[in-house]
Every structure is written in structure tokens, then in C-alpha cells.
Amino acid sequence: MTVAVLFGGRSVEHEVSVISAHQVMDALEVAGFSLLPIFISKSGAWFAGRGLYNLKLYSTPGFDPGQLRDSHRVSLSPDTSTRQLVLHPNGAKGFFYNPPLLWADIFFPVLHGTHGEDGRMQSLFELADVPYVGAGVEASATGMDKIRQKEIYRAAGLPVLDCLWTGRQDWNANPSAFVKAVEARFPYPVIVKPSSLGSSIAVSRCLNSNELLQNTNLAMQFDDRVMVEPALVNFKEINCSIIGPPYQASVCEMPSVDGDLLTFDAKYKTGSKAGSKSPIAGMSKSGMASLNRIIPAPISPELTAYVQQLATRAFQSLGCQGIARIDFLLAEDGHTVFVNEINTMPGSLSFYLWEASGLGFDQLVTRLVENGMERFHQKISTQFSLDVNLLAPAKSS
Numbered sequence: 001m002t003v004a005v006l007f008g009g010r011s012v013e014h015e016v017s018v019i020s021a022h023q024v025m026d027a028l029e030v031a032g033f034s035l036l037p038i039f040i041s042k043s044g045a046w047f048a049g050r051g052l053y054n055l056k057l058y059s060t061p062g063f064d065p066g067q068l069r070d071s072h073r074v075s076l077s078p079d080t081s082t083r084q085l086v087l088h089p090n091g092a093k094g095f096f097y098n099p100p101l102l103w104a105d106i107f108f109p110v111l112h113g114t115h116g117e118d119g120r121m122q123s124l125f126e127l128a129d130v131p132y133v134g135a136g137v138e139a140s141a142t143g144m145d146k147i148r149q150k151e152i153y154r155a156a157g158l159p160v161l162d163c164l165w166t167g168r169q170d171w172n173a174n175p176s177a178f179v180k181a182v183e184a185r186f187p188y189p190v191i192v193k194p195s196s197l198g199s200s201i202a203v204s205r206c207l208n209s210n211e212l213l214q215n216t217n218l219a220m221q222f223d224d225r226v227m228v229e230p231a232l233v234n235f236k237e238i239n240c241s242i243i244g245p246p247y248q249a250s251v252c253e254m255p256s257v258d259g260d261l262l263t264f265d266a267k268y269k270t271g272s273k274a275g276s277k278s279p280i281a282g283m284s285k286s287g288m289a290s291l292n293r294i295i296p297a298p299i300s301p302e303l304t305a306y307v308q309q310l311a312t313r314a315f316q317s318l319g320c321q322g323i324a325r326i327d328f329l330l331a332e333d334g335h336t337v338f339v340n341e342i343n344t345m346p347g348s349l350s351f352y353l354w355e356a357s358g359l360g361f362d363q364l365v366t367r368l369v370e371n372g373m374e375r376f377h378q379k380i381s382t383q384f385s386l387d388v389n390l391l392a393p394a395k396s397s
């Protein structure tokens, strides 16, 4: 069985995806799958070929995937009669070009953030009618949208922090109206976040109107909707991963927070040399797995069970498939928990949580591939067209 692993992509988390995908490809090989690596450049060009499975390439200055002998420009056609990758019109390499076999049994998007984790890529898979791993279109899209997600969690009776949000047009028209609304609802400090980014980018803590104004402006540069919620103090973070269906919860972790928030650097650059030019060289090879964390989280068995139950319900409420990591904030009192956000393609696939739960990385990716195949077979039982032709001329009796 051949698994096409997609990575890179048009996202600020491009480099993180390259690392996660190499970890996933290692695990898929151990599990006995054949690989078809597909690298998507930052500008959105697709390249396929075995040669792209080589982490060193991506930290080489001036790396051009088009120059690799074993790499071919490809695309996935939304035409359901194709159902596989096709060579890009500019992809042929000279006269003696031997077109590669581009068949994949299933697509595994190890893509984080925009154009990969947000439902856009999943929608291409749906149109092309190919099996794929992970959350579907709607779950991916809501999973990336912190504002919508909160509404769903609240409706499902899950504990979330209250929030106010504004869109770019409203904000530009009248920033002080939003600042006033926030101040009427929450005392400082508050947290400002772009609705659909990740990796703590443009997430900031504000102590007064001026900071709220500046930080909302900053967040608006990255997203067209920005949310504000009360900032917890002396809080802890707890994460739990879910796979399924059938649903299973991992052990919990407690990432260590340096200062007030987990920053991008803390998440990916721990132990690396500061000032390194290549984002990949700067990141530790183990990606998210290298973050300082305590596994299992040092909380009571009761609180652990409660967090696992909330994580499962959050996963179900969004209609997730495959895997997700659900992040929680644990308040200063040590027992009040809030669902913070979901990651439908978590960094390093949270394999370190599954290993600690007794499921090896190779077993984890096998389960995810099986889940993707199963979902595909379920889709076949949904009827998408009617066997009547409303355009046919009516029979005269």
C-alpha cells in the first residue's frame, strides 16, 4: 500500500510540517508502507518523488526541488475519473523523460496551518474522490477557527473562556468601539489572538487600552478576525490527544510555560542556536517532541480522566476523524479547566503522547491510515446523485 505524504505548504508552519512529515514517513516505513513524498513549496507548487524524503535537503541554502533528479512537478486533479496525481504540464524533464508512477492508495496531509489543516486541502481530496487521513473538510475548517470552535464547544456544554471578537472591516471603521466593548466585558489583562493562526503567532497579552489597540492591529495583519479573551494568570497548560473513531484518549502532557505564554520559539526552537538563518536548522530535529514537557501531566487521576473526557467530547463535537490534540488551560485554583483549542494535525502528530500511552508511532500511523480508508468506504454509502433526469422530456400519456 502506497501512502502519499504531503508536507511543506503555504503556511507559516511550513518548516514545522517538513519536520513532522519526516517523522511520519519514518514511522510509515517501519510500519511497512510504501511512500510517495509530496513536497509543496511555500508558493504552492507540488513536487513528488522518493528523493524528497530527506530532511537535510530542506536546510540546504537555495534548495530547489525542481533540480532533484527524482522529483516531478505534479498536481491532483479534481476530476473524479483521474483519482491520482497527474504530471504538471511543465513537469516533463527532457526528451528521454520516463514518467514516474504517481499512484497513491491514500493521501496523508502532514500539513499544519493554512491551506493544509484548515479544510482547503481536504476539500481537494473530496473533489478528487481519493482516500485521505485525518479530519474532513468541516472539522478541519472549524478546528482552525478559534471563534467558531468556541461557539460549538459552548453549545456542546464544554467549558470555554468567554470571548469577544471583531472583523477587519468593523475594526478599521471604529477601533475604539471594540476596545470599549472589551473593557466593558473584561478586566485587564486580556489576551488577543488571530482567529485562525497557530504557533502563538500574534498572540499577545494586554494590560491597557493602548496595548489592546496595538496588539489587535498586529493580529489583524495576520487574520481578518481577531478575538479577545480574559488572560489567565498562574495557569498551567494541559494537552491530550484523541484518535478515532473508535475514540481513544492519550495520556496528558503539561508543557512548561516560559513567561506568560508558550511562544513559537519555545515550541520549536528549544535547544537550538539562536540566530540561525534556516528555520529548519533552527528547529530541533525532533520538532514538537522536543518541547519541555511533563508526561504524564502531574495532575490527579480524577483530573486526568476529566480532561480526557472533555478532549473526546471536543473531538466529537467538531466531527473530527483520525487524530487531534486538544489543548486546555488549567486555572490557578488547580481544578478549573477550559478547552482552549484543537489541532487537527498536531505537531509531530503527538506521537510522544501515544508512545507514553503504549501505542508506538508505527502503530499510530497504521491506525490513522486505516481510519482514512474506513471513512472513504463510508463515503461510498452516501448517495450523491439522484437517478432521475429532471431535464428529460416528460412522457406523454
Ligand SMILES: Nc1ncnc2c1ncn2[C@@H]1O[C@H](COP(=O)(O)OP(=O)(O)O)[C@@H](O)[C@H]1O
Binding pocket: 161, 191, 193, 197, 198, 199, 200, 201, 203, 229, 230, 231, 232, 233, 235, 237, 257, 260, 261, 262, 327, 329, 340, 341
Ligand atoms: N486566555 C489565556 N490566558 C492566558 N494565556 C493564554 C490564554 N490563551 C492562550 N494563552 C497562551 O498563549 C498561547 C497561544 O495561544 P493559543 O490559543 O494556544 O493559540 P495558538 O494557536 O497560537 O497556539 C497558549 O499556549 C498559552 O500559553
Ligand SMILES: [Mg+2]
Binding pocket: 199, 200, 327, 341
Ligand atoms: Mg496553542
